[in-house]
Amino acid sequence: MKHLLVTGGAGFIGSHLVEALLTAGNRVTVVDDESTGRFANLERPSLVQAKKSDQLKIVRGSIGDLELVQKCLTDVDEVYHLAAAVGVALIASQPRQTIERNIYPTQILLDELCAQHQQGKPVKFFLASTSEVYGKNPKPVWNEDDDLVFGATTKPRWSYGASKAIDEFLTLACSRQFGLPVVIARFFNVVGPRQTGAYGMVLPRFVEAAVAGRSLTVHDDGNQTRCFAHVSDVVRAILGLMDSPDAIGRVFNIGSDRPISILQLAERVIALAGSKSQVDFQSYRDAYDADFEDIRRRVPDLTRIRTTIGWQAQLTLDDIIRDCLAAR
Numbered sequence: 001m002k003h004l005l006v007t008g009g010a011g012f013i014g015s016h017l018v019e020a021l022l023t024a025g026n027r028v029t030v031v032d033d034e035s036t037g038r039f040a041n042l043e044r045p046s047l048v049q050a051k052k053s054d055q056l057k058i059v060r061g062s063i064g065d066l067e068l069v070q071k072c073l074t075d076v077d078e079v080y081h082l083a084a085a086v087g088v089a090l091i092a093s094q095p096r097q098t099i100e101r102n103i104y105p106t107q108i109l110l111d112e113l114c115a116q117h118q119q120g121k122p123v124k125f126f127l128a129s130t131s132e133v134y135g136k137n138p139k140p141v142w143n144e145d146d147d148l149v150f151g152a153t154t155k156p157r158w159s160y161g162a163s164k165a166i167d168e169f170l171t172l173a174c175s176r177q178f179g180l181p182v183v184i185a186r187f188f189n190v191v192g193p194r195q196t197g198a199y200g201m202v203l204p205r206f207v208e209a210a211v212a213g214r215s216l217t218v219h220d221d222g223n224q225t226r227c228f229a230h231v232s233d234v235v236r237a238i239l240g241l242m243d244s245p246d247a248i249g250r251v252f253n254i255g256s257d258r259p260i261s262i263l264q265l266a267e268r269v270i271a272l273a274g275s276k277s278q279v280d281f282q283s284y285r286d287a288y289d290a291d292f293e294d295i296r297r298r299v300p301d302l303t304r305i306r307t308t309i310g311w312q313a314q315l316t317l318d319d320i321i322r323d324c325l326a327a328r
Contacts, residue, residue, distance in 0.1 A: 002026045005076045007063045007105070008083030011037030013128070013187070017080060020051050020239060029057045035101075036086050059258045063105040073112055073123070078242065085160065085200035092288040093218055095156035101217045102163035103170075110170055114178045124181045125241055127171045130254070131188045132161035134242065136295055144186070144251045155291050168251065175249045183247045185238060188255025188300045191320055192231035193327035197245040201227060205323055207324045210273040213313050215280040219287050222263030222279070225297045227256040230315040230323065233241055240309040249307055253300035256313050267316075272321050 006020055008014040009030030014037060021028050029049075030042065042058060050056035054125035061068045063083045073079070083105060084089065085098040104126070113123050134142045135150040135158060148165055150158040174180040209216045238253045241247040260268075266279050284292040303313050316324075 002077040003027050003029070003075055004078045004080065005031065005072055006029050006036050007109070008037060008128075009189070010034060010039045010041050010058075011086070012041070012192075012319065013190055013231055013234065014080075014082045015041035015085045015194060016192070016235050017082070017238060018056070019044070019047065020235045021080075022047070022055060023192065026232065027055050027057075029059065029076070030267055031059045031061055031063055031068070031202075033060065033062045036090070040083055048202045064108065068233060069108050069112055071106075072256070073109075076123055078124045078126070079109060080126045080128075080238070080242075081106065083165070090099065091160040092156060092292055095159040098159050099163045100137060102121055102160070103166050106167045110174045110180070114174050114180055117178055117180050118224055121143050122179075122181060124183070124242065124248075125171065125174075126238065127167060127182065127184045127187045129168055129184050129251070130161070130164050131186050131253070131298055131300065133165045133168065133186060134295075134298075135161050136293070140297060141257075141299045141301050142253070142254060144304055151293050154234055155290075155293050157291070157293050164218070165173070168232065172249070172251075181248050182307060183241050184251040185241065186251065186300075187234065187255045188253065188298060189226050190231050190234045190255065191228050191324065193323060195231075195324075202262060202265070203269070203324060204228075207321070207328060208271040210269050210275040210277045211325065211328050213275060213277055215278045216270065217267045217280050217282050217287075218263055218266050219282055219284055220294065221279065222266070223261050223296075225259040225261050225299070226265075227299055228265075228320060229254070229256040229313050230320045233313040233315055237305060237309075237311045240311050241305070244309050250267075250304070252308070253302055255300050255302070256317075257300055258317070259297070259299050260317060268317070269321055272318065277317045
């Protein structure tokens with residue numbers, strides 16, 4: 001039985017990952033400050049039983065707390081670092097908090113893990129990164145070695161991608177300089193049950209509105225394209241990468257590579273929900289601020305993860321939407 005630490009384990013992706021790690025027979029410690037996650041996500045029957053049997057330990061606190069990090073890293077075999085600022089709405093309104101919450105905790109974790117590694121106690125480290133690191137690279141499909149193209153520093157929107165890129169640089173530096181075993185994954189629009197629309201996530205916003213019979217708000221003209229992957233497929237990819245020696249020291253895109261426009265997504269949600277909702281359009285200025293910039297197309301090249309662990313998404317977009325509707 002491995003002892004695993006999951007930061008941000010009460011969040012949307014984190015809670016699904018915790019379930020999978022426990023199902024695989026591991027002992028898991030979760031650290032979360034509930035800034036965007038909810039411990040209610042960990043109150044499912046199987047997880048409650050895991051807590052009673054001490055297979056699951058939940059710690060309320062910030063991963064930016066050095067003393068807490070040192071305590072939680074005791075006797076840990078692997079770290080899954082998912083704690084971060086999330087959501088376009090939060091990024092636009094709190095750019096400083098975004099930068100600090102993304103970089104400082106990662107640095108603390110890596111410093112402690114490198115110290116342990118030099119003492120002969122290697123701990124494998126997984127960093128959850130994001131497609132946002134590509135910025136506004138104009139290529140139609142992005143692979144892991146493409147340039148990162150950010151906008152001006154006067155546009156707060158780019159603070160998230162830039163701060164997560166620093167996380168990646170720090171992680172890879174620890175791998176190269178100290179030999180720390182690391183795996184980095186860039187998530188592309190992960191969706192599914194338990195995800196909230198409170199921070200601007202588009203699919204849960206659409207599902208909630210369609211079920212309630214309200215208009216679905218589409219930003220700009222709705223022709224921006226995204227690819228949506230179910231959280232269960234993404235968790236399966238994470239586990240596969242962490243089990244693969246060939247993934248060590250590398251960066252991987254994780255997601256779907258089947259693009260759909262946001263307007264088409266809204267129309268599909270309405271149809272599958274059997275809703276009479278309409279679509280309303282809202283400018284980025286009205287939704288966020290006058291400085292907001294968006295990415296028109298976001299599609300991953302998944303060649304690397306497919307050739308490394310043979311992974312591919314199993315659930316279609318219709319499967320995903322139906323699952324989100326059923327979870328309402």
